[in-house]
Amino acid sequence: MGERPAHQPKVMREAHAHLLAHGRAMDMVQLESCTTAQEMLDAIADAAVGRELVLAHGARPESWLEPGWPTLDELDYASPETSVAVWCFDYHAMMVNSNALNAIGFGIDTPNPDGGQIGRKPDGALSGVLYEASAGLAWKQLEPKGIDAGELQRSIDDLAEHGFTHVHDLKAQPGLGEAFKSVHIPHDFRLVLYPLVQDLPETLKTRSDWQSDQIRLGGGKIFVDGTLNSRTAWMLHPFADGRGEHPAGMQLMSDKSIEDAIRLCVGEGLQLTAHAIGDAAVRAVLDAAERARAPRGSVRIEHAEVIDEADVPRFAELGVIASVQPCHLLYDIEALRRACPDRLERVLPLRELIDSGLKPGRNILFGSDTPIVRPNPEDSILAATNRGRADMALAEGIAPGQAISEDEAWACFDADA
Template sequence: MGRRGHRRRRARPDQPPRRHRVQAAAAAQRRSRQALDDLPRKGRHRRGRTRRGRHRPRRAGHPRPDRRRPLPLRRPRPLARARRGERAAPHRGGRGLKPTAPLREAHAHIAPYGRSMSMLDLSRCSSIGELLDALERHASSLEGDAWALGHGLRVEGLSERRWPTQQEMLGASGGRECVLWLFDHHALVATGAPLRAAGIDKHAADPEGGLVDRDPSGEPTGVVYEKAAKLVWSIVPEPGPEQIRLDIVTALEKFASMGFAEVHDLLSQPDAIDALLDLHETGELDRIGVEVRLFAPIDDVRTILGRFGDRIDRAATAGRLRLAGTKLFADGTLNGRTALMLADYADPIPEHPRGMAVASTRRIYESIRTSEAIGLPLATHAIGDGAVRAVLDAIEELRPQTPGFRIEHAELIDAADIPRFARLGVVCSVQPCHLLTDIEVLRRLLPNRLHRVLPLADLLGAGLQPGRTLLFGSDAPIVRPDPQDSIDAATLRRRPGMPESEAIAPAQAIDEATAWACFARG
C-alpha cells in the first residue's frame, strides 16, 4: 500500500484512453449485474444480523441454515418514547442555555441511520488492532454466511493511518466476507467476493466516477472510492420492506429522544419513502411525534412522484410527511480529498489537485431547471468552496423562483461568496459537528484556507437568519446526531477540552443562543 494507503492508479500509463474506459466501465457494470443475477442464493447472502445470545461461528463443513428462511427482523432498541407533549423539553442544554423551541435536524439519512445501528460501528477504533478485534467479535455473532458490514471507519484516526488489508479482515472475520464503510460513506474496503460480484478485478477498468485502489500488479487492494464504492455496496442485498420500516422507526425514535420534532431526509430512496408513507398511514409517525421532510434524488423525483404522488399529497395534507425538495451531489468529500476546492489541497490526489466536480456545470443547470419545473427546491451537496461557488453561479444565472433552494454542507466558503447566499435567497444547511472530527484533516489538507472553514459569523453578518436560512444538522449516520456536538463546534470551534489555540477560524464562532436557534424550527 502507498502512503496511508491512498495511492490510486487511475492514471496508469498503460490505461486505455478514456473512451475505452467508459465502454469498459459500462461492460463492468453489465458484468456485475450479470454476476449478481448469476449468483446462487448463497452468494446473495442475507444481511448480517446479530441475534443476541446465539453465538454460532461458521465452521467448514458445518451445515448451513436454510437460506430461504425469512430474515430475522431486528427489533428497535428500547428508546425513551418522546411524546408530543415532551417535544419542547430541552435535552442537554450545554452550558446553561436551554432551547425552548422544538428542534429541527436539517440534514440526515433516516433509513441508513437506522440501518447503521445494526452494523459494526468502527468510529471509536484508534488502531488496526482495535478494528480487527471489533471485527472478530462482530463476525462471530453473525449467522450462516452473512457478510460482516461495518461503518464509521476513520483511516485518519487509526494510529497506522492506513486501511486494513483484505488478509487482515479475512483473518479477523474467520473467512467471512467483509464490507467496511469509511465514515463519510464515499469509500469502503471490501474482501474479494463483494469486489468480484461488483465486477471489480485486475482486468476491469475503474467504473466511471469511481476509483479503485490497486497494488503494483494492478490487483485491487479492496479500497474503492465514490461510484466504485456504491457499486460494491449495491451487491449487498437491501433490507426488505419490514426491515426498512423497523430501521426508520429506530432512527426516528432516536431523533425524538434527542429533542427533534422535524427531520430532513436528504436522499430519500423509493423504498424508504414507501415505508415512511406506511408509517404515516398507520399512525406510527404520530406516535413517534417527528415530522419528516423528504428530499428525493433529482434523477428519481419524477418516478417517485409518479409512484407515490397521491399518497404523498394525502400525507402532506396531514402535515406529518412532505416531499420538500430534490437532491444533487456537486462534489465529493473533504476526507476523500474529492471536495471541490478553489485552491489546491496540500496533499492532493495527484489527478485531482483541487478535488472533483461530481456534477458538471451542465448537470447542475439541468438539475435546477428540473427541480424548478416540478416546483421543488434543489438541495445540492457542495462541501468545497469551489463546489459552493459553482452552485451559486448556476442559481444566479438561472434565478429559480421556487423558494428554499439549498446548499448542503458548505464546509468552506470563499469570502466573495458569503453575501450571495442572502442575496440569492439560498439556504445554507451546515453540520458544524463535523468540525470536531475534521480538525486534524483540515490542518493537514488545507493549511492556508482554515479561515474559510464554516464561516458562520460571516454568513449571519451577511443576512442569513438562524433556523430560517442558516440551518444545522448532523448528516447522521456519518456522525451521531447529538445536537450538542454542533453547538460545541459552532461556539468553541474545537473539541471541548482542546486548548483554545487549536480552534479553527475562531473569529467565526457564534454564541450559544444563536447556535441553538439554527436548530430551531422556523
C-alpha cells in the first residue's frame, strides 16, 4: 500500500463486495481494457487454446467504440470448440457461444425464464446474449462448483491490500460463513454477510456454527431491479434508448414482496438490503419501508444510482441507509448520457443526501461492488468529488452540483463514524 491519504479514516469499510466472486474473478479472463468487440474476440480466442471452458468478465459492450456484443457467429469463430461465457461487467448480462448454449441446453424453443430474457435475432434464432435470470441460469450450470477457500483467501488478501478491514458481502452464498473457517482472516477484520432473502432461513439454521466476533450475519438481500447498462434498472421515466418490451426497465419484485422481505428481516432482528438502481426501484423500497414501519437503520438501499428529488429527504426521515458506489460513475458516464440524458441531474445526488441529514459513514456508505469494478477507494473519492474521470473538469462530469468534499467522501468509508 502507498502512503495513506490525509483524510483516509483509520478503519476502512468496503460496504458492498462480493467476496467469492471477487476471488474467482481474479482467475478469469479480464476484458476491462477492451474497447471493441474485436478485442474481446481476440482475447477469447487466445484464452480458448487448450481449454475446455473459458470464463471471462469485465466486458463493457455498451461503452465500446461501436456499442454492442459481437454476433454469435463471430464468437463461435473465435472459439469453435471451447465453451465460452463472457460476463458483462455488471453481471446482469452474459454472452455465451454455441458450445456453451448446447452445454446448458438453451435452444431456439427455450422460453424466457421468469425475470430473464434470452436474446434473439429478428428471425428468432438465439443471439448468445442472456439477460438477468437467464444469465444466472446459464452461470449456475457453467461456473465452478462449490466454494473454494483459495478463492476466498485471495479475495480477503486483496481487500486488505486495498486498505479495508471491514467488508460487507452483499450476496453471500449459503455455506460462505462456514467456508471462512478455512481462511486466514487478519485479526482486525470484520465481515458482515447478507445472503439472498430466499437463502436466509437456511443461513439462520447454521449461523451458530460459524458466527464469531469477526464474522456475522447482517441480514437479507433482494433485487428490486436490474442495471442501467442493461437498461433493466426500473425508472420513473423511460430510457432514451430503452428496450422494446421494457422501455423504463424492469421491476423484478412486487411492492408486496419487498414489504414482506423487510418484515422477515426485521422480525429476525436483521437488516434488509435492497438492490435498487433506478429511481422507481428506490421509491418502491422507501414506500415499502414506510408501510412496514421498519425501524431506523434496518433498511439499506444498495446502489440508488438515480434518485428523484422528492425521495431524497425520505432517506433521513425514514432512517433508510444509502449504500452507494460512486466509482461506477467513472465507467458509466457515456452510457448514462445515452440512457437518461434528461435525468443526469438525479444521478447519485450525494450533496443533497448529506444536506438532507444523512451522516457519511453512518447512513451513507461507500463501497465498490467488486468484482464489478475494482475496489480502489480512490476511485470513489474521485467520482464523489469530481463527478467524472481525473482528466475531466468538474463541469464536464455528471451532475457537478452533487459533488461532495474529499473529507465527506472519505468519511463514507469510515466504519467508526
